[in-house]
Amino acid sequence: MNKNNKMRLCLFWFPPGSHPGGWRMSDAFAASESTFDVYLEVARLAEAAKIDAIFFADAAAVQPVDLIAKGDPKAGLVHRGAASLEPMSLLPALAAATKRIGLIATATTTYNEPYHIARRFATIDQISGGRGGWNLVTSQTEAEAQNFGHDNHMEHDARYERAEEFFDVVAGLWDSWASGAFIYDKTTAQCFDPTKVRILNHSGKHFKVRGPLNVLRSPQGRPIVVQAGASGPGKALAARVADCVFTAQSKLADGKAFHDEVKSRAVEFGRRPDQIKIMPGIVPIIGRTDEEARELRSALLSNITDDQAMRSMYRVAGGLDLRQFPLDGPFPELPLSNGAQGRQKLLIEMAQRENLTLIQAGRRFAEGQAHHIVCGSSKTIADLMQTWFEQGACDGFALMPSYFPRGVRDIAESLVPELQRRGLFRTEYEGQTLRDNLGLMQPKSQFDA
Amino acid sequence: MPERFSDAMRKLHFGLFIYPGGHHLAGWRHPSVAPKEILGFDYYKRAAATAERGLFDLYFVGDILAAREREGRIVAEGALNNIDSISIDSAIAAATQHIGVVATLSTTYNKPYAIAERFASLDHISGGRAGWNIITTANDDAALNFSRKTHMEKRLRYQRAKEFVDVCKGLWDSWADDALVGDRTGGCFADARKIRPLNHVGEFFSVKNPLTLPRPPQGWPVLVQAGGSQAGIDFAASTAEVVFTAQTKLAEALTFRESVESRMPEHGRDPARLRVLPGLMPIIGDTEKSALRKEEELNELLHPAVGVWMLSEQLKFRLYDFPADAELPTADIRASGNDFTPRVISLLDKADAENLSIRECGRMIAASRSHGSIVGTPEQIVDHIVSWFEAGAADGFNIMPPHFPSELDIFVDEVIPILQSRGLFRTAYEGTTLRDHLDLARPVRS
Numbered sequence: 001m002n003k004n005n006k007m008r009l010c011l012f013w014f015p016p017g018s019h020p021g022g023w024r025m026s027d028a029f030a031a032s033e034s035t036f037d038v039y040l041e042v043a044r045l046a047e048a049a050k051i052d053a054i055f056f057a058d059a060a061a062v063q064p065v066d067l068i069a070k071g072d073p074k075a076g077l078v079h080r081g082a083a084s085l086e087p088m089s090l091l092p093a094l095a096a097a098t099k100r101i102g103l104i105a106t107a108t109t110t111y112n113e114p115y116h117i118a119r120r121f122a123t124i125d126q127i128s129g130g131r132g133g134w135n136l137v138t139s140q141t142e143a144e145a146q147n148f149g150h151d152n153h154m155e156h157d158a159r160y161e162r163a164e165e166f167f168d169v170v171a172g173l174w175d176s177w178a179s180g181a182f183i184y185d186k187t188t189a190q191c192f193d194p195t196k197v198r199i200l201n202h203s204g205k206h207f208k209v210r211g212p213l214n215v216l217r218s219p220q221g222r223p224i225v226v227q228a229g230a231s232g233p234g235k236a237l238a239a240r241v242a243d244c245v246f247t248a249q250s251k252l253a254d255g256k257a258f259h260d261e262v263k264s265r266a267v268e269f270g271r272r273p274d275q276i277k278i279m280p281g282i283v284p285i286i287g288r289t290d291e292e293a294r295e296l297r298s299a300l301l302s303n304i305t306d307d308q309a310m311r312s313m314y315r316v317a318g319g320l321d322l323r324q325f326p327l328d329g330p331f332p333e334l335p336l337s338n339g340a341q342g343r344q345k346l347l348i349e350m351a352q353r354e355n356l357t358l359i360q361a362g363r364r365f366a367e368g369q370a371h372h373i374v375c376g377s378s379k380t381i382a383d384l385m386q387t388w389f390e391q392g393a394c395d396g397f398a399l400m401p402s403y404f405p406r407g408v409r410d411i412a413e414s415l416v417p418e419l420q421r422r423g424l425f426r427t428e429y430e431g432q433t434l435r436d437n438l439g440l441m442q443p444k445s446q447f448d449a
Numbered sequence: 450m451p452e453r454f455s456d457a458m459r460k461l462h463f464g465l466f467i468y469p470g471g472h473h474l475a476g477w478r479h480p481s482v483a484p485k486e487i488l489g490f491d492y493y494k495r496a497a498a499t500a501e502r503g504l505f506d507l508y509f510v511g512d513i514l515a516a517r518e519r520e521g522r523i524v525a526e527g528a529l530n531n532i533d534s535i536s537i538d539s540a541i542a543a544a545t546q547h548i549g550v551v552a553t554l555s556t557t558y559n560k561p562y563a564i565a566e567r568f569a570s571l572d573h574i575s576g577g578r579a580g581w582n583i584i585t586t587a588n589d590d591a592a593l594n595f596s597r598k599t600h601m602e603k604r605l606r607y608q609r610a611k612e613f614v615d616v617c618k619g620l621w622d623s624w625a626d627d628a629l630v631g632d633r634t635g636g637c638f639a640d641a642r643k644i645r646p647l648n649h650v651g652e653f654f655s656v657k658n659p660l661t662l663p664r665p666p667q668g669w670p671v672l673v674q675a676g677g678s679q680a681g682i683d684f685a686a687s688t689a690e691v692v693f694t695a696q697t698k699l700a701e702a703l704t705f706r707e708s709v710e711s712r713m714p715e716h717g718r719d720p721a722r723l724r725v726l727p728g729l730m731p732i733i734g735d736t737e738k739s740a741l742r743k744e745e746e747l748n749e750l751l752h753p754a755v756g757v758w759m760l761s762e763q764l765k766f767r768l769y770d771f772p773a774d775a776e777l778p779t780a781d782i783r784a785s786g787n788d789f790t791p792r793v794i795s796l797l798d799k800a801d802a803e804n805l806s807i808r809e810c811g812r813m814i815a816a817s818r819s820h821g822s823i824v825g826t827p828e829q830i831v832d833h834i835v836s837w838f839e840a841g842a843a844d845g846f847n848i849m850p851p852h853f854p855s856e857l858d859i860f861v862d863e864v865i866p867i868l869q870s871r872g873l874f875r876t877a878y879e880g881t882t883l884r885d886h887l888d889l890a891r892p893v894r895s
Contacts, residue, residue: 024633036543036574068659071642084661086563089570092536093543096490111560115514115594123532127490127540146657147562176516182530184477184484189752191470191477191484192529197516210593214516214531216488305636 007389007424008277008396008438009416010104010244011046011408014057015084018283020366021303022403029404036093039085042408043094046101049412050426052437053102053133054094055226055246055398056087088120095128102434104133104226110159111139111148114169114207121223122174122215130219130433134170135226135246136237138163160233165204167225167241172200174222176212178447198446220433221442239265242276243440246398249280250372255393275440277395280388281371282381283402286410290376297375300402301363309362316344327359371400378414386424453721454841461838461874462845462887464507464551464693464726465500465857467493467537469530472730474759474815475750476852488530490540496853497541500548503861504875506886507549507580508541509673509693509847510534514558515590535567542575549883551580551673551691556613557606558586558595562656564613565620568670569662577666577882582673582693583684585610588762603788607680609653614672614688616656619647621669622894623659639663668892671883677705677790686712689723690889693847695792696727697821702842705791724887727837728820729846731830733859740824747851748812756811763793763814773808776800820849827863834864835873 016023023029029038046054087105094103103124107117117134124132138159139145145153154162181196200211227242229235238245239262249255258280263273285300287293306327313322318335325332331351337344346368351361367373374381388394399415401407419425431437453459469487470477477484486492497508512534538550550571554564564581572579585606592600601609628643649656674681674689685692686709696702702725710720732747734740753773760777761768765787771778777800789797800810823833837843850856868874884891 023631023638024636026633028633030631030633035576040543068641068644069646071645085573086566086570086661089535089539089567090574092540093574096494096540096543111563113558113595116559119514120533120536123536126488126530126532127536129490143658146655148560149655182485182488184487186478186484189475189478189750189755206596208593208596210515212516214513214529215533216530303636 006426007385007419008052008244008279009425010102010246010279010396010398011042011051011054011411012057012246012281012398012400013042013054013404014400015404017403017407018371018400019285019300019402020308021300022401022407024303025299025403025406027406036085036090038404039090039094040097042404043098043101045405045408045412047098049408049416050429051101051399051411051416052396053104053131053224053434055104055133055135056084056090056106057135058084058087058106058108058137088124091124091132092127095124095131098128100131100429100432100437102131102133102224102437103128104135104224106135106137108137108139108144109163109166110154111144112166114166115173115209115213117166118170118173118213119215121170122213122218125218125220125223126215130435132218132220133224133226133244133434135228136163136167136242137228156231157233160229160231160237162206163237164240165206167237169200169202169204169207169209171222171241172202173209173211173213174218175446176200177217178445179217182216196447217445220435221445224434224438224440235262235265238262239271239276240269243435243438244277244279247278247280248371249393252388252391252393255280255388256391259393277438277440278393279396279398280394281398281400282385283371283373283400284381284407284411284415285373285375285402286378286381286407286415288377288414290380293375293377293380297373301367304363304366306359306362309359309366312366313347313362316347318344322358325358328357331356331358331361371398378410378418381415382418382422382424385419386422389424451720451841454839459844460888461834461868462724462726463500463503463505463874464509464845464847465496465505466509466511466728466847466849467496467853468511468849471852471856472820472849473747473751473851474755475747475752476850478750479747479852481855482852492853493537493541494544496857497545497548499854499857499861501545503865504878505548505848506845507551507883508538508545509551509582510537510553511582512553512555512584513588514555514586515588515594535571538579539571539574542571542578547578547878547881547886549578549580549671549886550575551582551671551883553582553584553675555584555586555591556610557601558591559613561613561616561654562620562660565617565660566662568617569621569660569665572665572667572670573662577884579665579667580671580673580691580883582675583610583614583688584675587676603678603680607684610684611687612651612653616647616649616651616654618669618892618895619649620656620660621665623647624662624664625894626664626668629663664894667882667884668894671887671889677792678788682708683712685709686718687716691724691726691887694725694727695790695820696842697792697795699837699840699842701791701795702727702837703840706842722889724844724889725842726845726847727843728849729834730820730822730849730851731856731860731864732822732824732851733827733830733856733863734824735826737825737829740826740829744824751812751815753808753811756813756815757807758811759815760807760811763796764789768807768811771807773811774806776804777807777810827859827867830860830864831867831871834868835871838873 091103091105121134142153178196182192202209224243226244227238228246259278266276285297316337318337513531534552538552542550589600625643630637630640644659673691674685675693713720732744764782766782779797
């Protein structure tokens with residue numbers, strides 16, 4: 001591995017935080033503070049730490065819809081996805097208030113039109129001076145489908161088929177104008193050079209889009225594209241088009257296998273392996289000492305409500321109604337699950353290995369719904385990150401703070417300095433655009449040929 | 450004339466309509482303009498800062514969904530680098546403190562859930578300064594970028610718009626104002642009894658679940674409308690709190706206002722809750738002569754092809770192959786059977802009465818994009834504004850500077866102070882939300 005190679009770090013924010021018990025901590029942002037100022041504070045902390053980009057997840061539905069529909073008070077106990085600003089609207093505001101940090105928003109190909117998405121991300125790129133990125137998702141939930149006129153969610157392979165074509169249209173629209181096409185020649189009244197614009201005239205199975213885009217070429221060629229699908233079609237799409245891949249991996253060997261597979265598939269698409277950055281997500285729970293970090297984690301765990309804990313297990317309970325068992329009783333025997341068998345096995349093994357009660361197992365399982373939790377001093381966490389990085393299991397990480405602002409403050413004040421001391425992370429932004437900072441080349445334009 | 454227009458306490462309202470290159474189609478060619486600056490965000494930010502210095506109510510951004518090029522003859526600069534309206538407003542909200550931010554978005558090429566989310570976000574980001582200019586998209590080009598063979602027919606577009614806005618209102622109201630509890634001790638993030646699903650099933654949309662966001666600070670963003678056709682007027686009467694309209698004559702502007710207001714009661718609405726802001730392009734000089742010279746200078750910069758293009762678009766009639774000095778073929782245009790807006794009809798009447806050539810008509814329509822324009826000294830501009838205001842034809846204006854930044858600076862520095870000294874315009878922002886600025890009530894959750 002190249003000694004000069006640095007890690008890339010993104011900060012992942014699904015408000016109010018990646019740990020389900022995080023928002024209840026006494027030093028977490030209060031719900032009433034879920035205003036733009038909170039987002040701005042986090043973005044500025046991340047920028048001061050030279051983080052590559054801040055990344056916003058999104059789902060166009062508030063959960064859990066079944067309980068909300070019944071007006072069940074327990075619905076209010078689950079917070080994920082509720083009360084978060086729509087990322088494509090948020091990014092331009094953050095762009096106006098920051099200078100160097102990359103800004104990545106999630107947008108679905110299932111409920112959008114490619115012209116809108118191409119235009120909005122080109123806009124974010126223009127406002128930010130080339131710091132925009134698009135996390136391409138196909139949406140996962142029925143609740144979202146119901147908000148867009150469908151009873152059921154589109155079937156998985158069909159979603160990815162649409163996503164493949166969607167991306168091609170967006171990329172084609174981003175390539176509508178050569179750089180320098182807008183000449184604004186006052187003498188001849190020509191505002192652009194007609195040889196530097198191409199009409200897309202796309203006509204495919206899902207879309208018919210003429211073009212050209214009415215936004216000029218992006219300062220970084222085109223916005224960064226992020227993908228996070230773990231399925232076969234998801235990985236194929238990532239290998240073909242993604243600049244960055246976010247992934248949920250908690251074991252080094254699995255992480256390495258995923259990394260190698262995606263990169264070798266990218267090579268099959270004629271891409272250079274260093275032009276696709278693999279970034280597993282980790283939830284760092286940071287203390288001054290390992291002991292302090294463990295205490296913080298226990299506090300977070302105890303903040304997960306009984307209802308959150310129990311609901312997290314319903315899907316893998318194999319049809320067994322867990323509510324009939326005492327919360328503090330032993331973990332019951334589960335019938336084999338139809339769906340998520342792998343996840344059911346993880347739950348059962350954890351409960352047996354650590355001799356957990358039903359509710360303890362639920363809390364741990366709810367916590368792990370997030371990603372790979374890494375708990376310890378900044379040195380301990382940096383050790384793990386260094387191992388993964390040097391073993392070739394990743395190009396960097398998506399850091400997912402358990403709650404805000406503490407999670408990002410700990411990263412900025414202790415984890416990043418530790419990584420910098422080891423020469424693993426930048427001390428200054430290398431370039432002006434997100435693409436520069438990620439070490440990615442400008443994509444070839446159709447006008448280059 | 451309703452009594453409320455002679456209320457001594459009544460104040461003017463101003464919007465700034467930002468437009469890449471300026472509202473005069475040749476504005477970017479003016480010697481004072483550095484055209485490359487049009488392409489950066491600073492261009493937008495600087496105009497917003499000036500408008501806020503001038504205590505404007507709102508910053509208004511249009512939205513165009515196609516580049517409108519014509520075989521290399523693209524001539525509508527404003528449509529070229531036309532970046533996403535709500536994104537501009539979001540960035541402007543972060544860069545300003547008080548001014549309202551109004552974004553134009555089409556109900557024909559969007560989905561209501563996504564738009565409700567975006568405007569709720571903008572209202573939260575700006576602390577209650579968001580407004581939505583609801584359009585159904587008038588130009589056919591957009592259809593070709595959205596996998597549609599043809600643009601939706603006007604009557605259907607407005608039916609869809611009505612249902613679209615109803616869905617959005619329902620979504621903004623899906624959270625009660627006090628639903629977000631954030632009770633850390635009790636572990637209750639939001640009170641589910643105060644969040645309700647929409648369960649809307651209509652002709653155009655079915656939308657089931659509540660919005661992802663708490664109710665916007667303003668309840669709903671301020672609803673703005675800008676179409677002048679019969680269908681547009683009906684829609685304004687049922688929905689709009691602010692009407693942005695193209696009016697060039699006082700008498701017609703009064704008739705227009707009356708036509709909207711007279712239909713409001715049948716929708717259970719009070720006409721006193723309507724703000725009418727016609728577009729106005731001011732060309733200001735130290736003397737009347739210098740102002741007229743400035744106008745002439747701008748018109749001289751207008752490339753004839755731009756006028757012909759603009760005219761063809763407005764009339765929905767291809768004029769590219771006619772000699773520019775031929776008379777406007779008004780009979781053929783009228784015979785085309787298109788549904789013309791009042792402003793197009795008045796242009797055709799004028800062309801008939803004065804035997805205008807295609808070139809002359811093109812220049813006329815391109816010079817002000819068919820909105821009202823006023824040329825004169827700051828005092829003359831003030832007289833014009835006040836006469837429309839006092840007659841009740843306008844509650845203020847959406848100001849459309851011919852180019853940026855100098856023409857906006859002049860308006861803010863020389864026209865606004867006169868209006869303030871006459872007690873007709875605010876001397877400080879009194880409230881914090883756009884509804885406060887416009888003196889519009891916050892809607893109660895239904």
